[in-house]
Amino acid sequence: MKRTFLLEIVMVAVAVAFLFPVYALITLSLKDPAQIAHSPLSLPAPPTLDNFGKAWTAAALGPSLVNSTVITVVSLVALVALGSFAAYYLARAKSRMGYGLYILFLLGIVLPFQLGMIPLYQLVSDLGLIGSHTGMIVFYTGIQLPFTVFLYTGFIRALPRDYASAAQIDGASHFTAFTKVVFPLLRPITGTVLILNAVFIWNDFFTPLLYLGGSGFETIPVSVFAFVGQYVSDHGLVFAGLVLGALPVVVAFLLLQRYVIKGFASGLKG
Amino acid sequence: MTANIARGSLPSTARKPWRRFSSLSPSWVFALPALLVYAAVVLYPSLAGMVYAFTDWSGIGADKSFVGLANLTAMFHDEQAMGSIGNTLLLTVTIVAVQNGVGLLLALGVHVRLRSRAVLRVVFFAPVVVSPVMVAFLWKYIYNPDPAAGLNGLLGTHVDWLGDPSIALWSIAGTVVWQYAGYSMVIFLAGLEGIPPELHEAAMIDGAGTWQRFRYVTWPLLAPSLTINLMLSTIGGLKLFDQVFAATNGGPGYATETLSTVLYKQAFVFGKFGYSTAIALVLALFVAAVSMVQLYYLRNREVAQ
Numbered sequence: 365m366k367r368t369f370l371l372e373i374v375m376v377a378v379a380v381a382f383l384f385p386v387y388a389l390i391t392l393s394l395k396d397p398a399q400i401a402h403s404p405l406s407l408p409a410p411p412t413l414d415n416f417g418k419a420w421t422a423a424a425l426g427p428s429l430v431n432s433t434v435i436t437v438v439s440l441v442a443l444v445a446l447g448s449f450a451a452y453y454l455a456r457a458k459s460r461m462g463y464g465l466y467i468l469f470l471l472g473i474v475l476p477f478q479l480g481m482i483p484l485y486q487l488v489s490d491l492g493l494i495g496s497h498t499g500m501i502v503f504y505t506g507i508q509l510p511f512t513v514f515l516y517t518g519f520i521r522a523l524p525r526d527y528a529s530a531a532q533i534d535g536a537s538h539f540t541a542f543t544k545v546v547f548p549l550l551r552p553i554t555g556t557v558l559i560l561n562a563v564f565i566w567n568d569f570f571t572p573l574l575y576l577g578g579s580g581f582e583t584i585p586v587s588v589f590a591f592v593g594q595y596v597s598d599h600g601l602v603f604a605g606l607v608l609g610a611l612p613v614v615v616a617f618l619l620l621q622r623y624v625i626k627g628f629a630s631g632l633k634g
Numbered sequence: 635m636t637a638n639i640a641r642g643s644l645p646s647t648a649r650k651p652w653r654r655f656s657s658l659s660p661s662w663v664f665a666l667p668a669l670l671v672y673a674a675v676v677l678y679p680s681l682a683g684m685v686y687a688f689t690d691w692s693g694i695g696a697d698k699s700f701v702g703l704a705n706l707t708a709m710f711h712d713e714q715a716m717g718s719i720g721n722t723l724l725l726t727v728t729i730v731a732v733q734n735g736v737g738l739l740l741a742l743g744v745h746v747r748l749r750s751r752a753v754l755r756v757v758f759f760a761p762v763v764v765s766p767v768m769v770a771f772l773w774k775y776i777y778n779p780d781p782a783a784g785l786n787g788l789l790g791t792h793v794d795w796l797g798d799p800s801i802a803l804w805s806i807a808g809t810v811v812w813q814y815a816g817y818s819m820v821i822f823l824a825g826l827e828g829i830p831p832e833l834h835e836a837a838m839i840d841g842a843g844t845w846q847r848f849r850y851v852t853w854p855l856l857a858p859s860l861t862i863n864l865m866l867s868t869i870g871g872l873k874l875f876d877q878v879f880a881a882t883n884g885g886p887g888y889a890t891e892t893l894s895t896v897l898y899k900q901a902f903v904f905g906k907f908g909y910s911t912a913i914a915l916v917l918a919l920f921v922a923a924v925s926m927v928q929l930y931y932l933r934n935r936e937v938a939q
Contacts, residue, residue: 368746375743376750379757384788385776385812392775404783442671450668453660465665472676474925476873478897479918480679482907483686487679506675509668538660567765569876570894574902585765589880592771599775606771610764617763621756624763628817629824 393603400599415604423591423605425584429612431576432583434497436565439504443512443561444554446505451516452542456525466517472510477571485574495579500572504565512557519553520546559620559627566613584609687912692905705912715913718884718891721803722920725892726871728807729814734863736811737818738856742848744819745826755823758816766813770880773809777881796882799889806890809877814870818863825859826852865928872920893917 392400394411420426454466484503485494493499527549531541569585576582582590588609595601617624687705691698709715740758744751761769777795778784786792795805829852837847875894878884884891884899893913901910 368748371743371746372748372750375748375754378740378743379750379754382812383757385772388776388784389772404780405787446668446671450665453662453664456659457662458659461662462659465662465669468677469668469672472672474922475676475680476914476918476921476925477676478873478894478914479683479911480676480681481683481897481914482679482901482911483682484675484679487674502671503675506671509672510676513668538664542660542664563763567763567767569765569767569879570898585767588765588771589767592880602771603775606768610768613763613765614760617760618756621759625755625759625820628759628762629820 389603389606392599393607395600397598397600415600416608419591419601419605419608422595422601423587423609424582425587425605425608427580428582428584428587431497431581432566432612435500435504435583436562438497438501439508439565440558440561442501442505443508444557447509447512447557448516448547448550448554449542450509451513451520452546454513455517455520466513469510469513472507473514477507481571481574488575494575495581497581499575500583503571503575504561504568508561508564512561515553515557516550519550523549555623556627556630559624563613563624584612683911683914683918686908687915689908691908691911698908701908705909706916708909709912709916714888714891715896717888718893718896719916721888721890722872722874722892722894722917725803725807725810725874726868728804729810729871729874730864730867732807733811733815733867734818734860736815737863738822740815740819741822741826742852745823755820758819760816761813762817764813766876767880769813770809770877773805773812774881777805797886799886802882802886802890806874806877806881809881810871810874814867818867821863821866822856822859825856829855861931862928865924865931868924869921869928872917872924893920 388405391406391408392404393415394408394413396412396414399408450469454462454469457463457465488494488499488503491499493502523546527545528538528541531545532538536544566583567585568583569589572583572586573589576586577590588605591605592602595605686698688700688702689698690701690704744754744758748754774796776784778786779794779797780786781792785795793801796802833851833855834847837851842850873894874892875898878890878892878895879898882890884895893916897910897913897917900906900913
């Protein structure tokens with residue numbers, strides 16, 4: 365009992381030290397420039413909310429929030445739809461082609477996207493999709509499909525075939541058997557697919573910087589990057605922008621923490 | 635109910651009796667939409683990238699000619715590119731070792747039935763879900779050279795964490811470890827939760843101490859979690875871009891350039907798209923080698939289930 369108590373104290377102390385950057389982040393965002401210059405590490409006295417209003421407008425966080433949401437949500441819908449359909453075939457096909465296609469999809473987990481980065485940039489720009497939601501949605505759907513297909517295929521292989529077969533004996537087509545019978549059974553893995561892909565897409569930076577930088581369609585990380593570059597010396601303002609930029613994902617995490625941690629703990633993010 | 639049957643399944647069987655005997659495997663058309671998007675976004679560009687790596691393409695127009703291995707040999711004479719390979723490997727090894735070491739200690743601590751364990755788990759994991767660019771900006775301030783502010787203010791030191799070329803790389807590794815130690819932790823925790831408590835009880839009855847139980851019971855049974863953690867942190871380390879780009883942009887000098895920052899600059903600052911793709915090819919070879927091991931491992935585990 366005594367040992368557990370000691371460990372508890374040690375772990376809480378570690379957590380407090382771990383949270384030091386977060387303490388700095390929040391206290392600085394509540395200070396005016398004079399306070400920051402004077403006493404950077406003390407508690408804000410008195411706290412001010414001025415930075416938040418200014419940061420919201422200066423970082424264009426309203427429009428960015430819309431852009432990030434549209435891109436993330438549509439990409440997720442496309443990933444779940446295309447990924448689960450493809451996996452249904454890949455998991456159930458007995459042909460050599462089915463196996464070959466599965467290996468072809470797995471190859472995408474191994475290939476780092478940097479290899480195709482420049483030809484893809486050229487392709488997207490030839491199609492006139494630079495600076496558009498569509499370009500980003502197609503990109504995320506393609507780049508995350510191998511991982512999504514991998515998760516779904518493994519899960520479907522472990523499902524008994526009987527449900528779908530029963531529906532088919534009743535006359536349902538493969539399409540109906542999948543959408544009405546199999547897909548609802550995929551709920552647990554769909555949850556994992558949604559969480560892992562959502563965190564990746566929401567926070568991704570490199571590609572949206574290339575495709576959306578300066579277009580007016582920036583996602584949150586790209587807007588915050590531009591904003592910090594512009595107001596670099598005004599720490600209170602910068603930190604208010606960081607707090608606001610991180611808030612949606614942190615709130616979502618706190619609400620869904622059990623599922624998020626479980627999804628990541630499966631250790632599959634490639 | 636009746637209406638449903640009338641509209642749905644029964645008549646269609648009656649109309650198409652062959653369906654009853656049709657193959658039980660779905661058609662490949664199910665995979666077609668996914669295959670098309672995947673081919674356009676990943677397969678074609680990656681293949682083209684492998685070709686572009688051997689050209690002098692400038693990125694403007696279709697003008698390019700084959701230069702053989704010139705891009706790869708140019709890399710060996712390019713101080714920035716060679717330095718970035720060294721930096722990338724050093725960063726990767728440091729991050730893999732420290733992130734997993736810290737992650738394991740946190741997991742062992744949180745695994746004990748502490749009253750605060752649920753909160754601790756959320757606290758340590760939270761940075762994982764935040765954008766790496768934002769975490770890097772936060773740490774850029776924490777690494778402020780001002781002796782009164784940030785880490786210097788806390789520790790009473792006077793270090794230019796990101797401005798001193800001999801320290802900057804380690805500071806960036808620190809940012810990455812702070813953000814992702816909680817990720818390693820939850821993977822180790824999942825492994826720890828899978829160890830049957832009877833094994834520990836049996837070892838205790840046999841007189842094994844804490845260290846012996848860790849060494850001979852916990853550690854061997856954590857092997858799958860360790861493999862996954864090593865793979866994820868290695869691939870993350872090799873591809874590192876966001877944190878470096880936001881905190882130092884490769885500086886001071888070339889002290890923190892990684893393969894990803896150099897290939898970005900070669901393409902989008904200097905317009906050397908062919909050369910940039912050659913660097914990407916080198917990065918791809920590193921990452922692919924590690925990912926192959928990961929994939930092999932995951933597929934074996936899948937079979938074992």
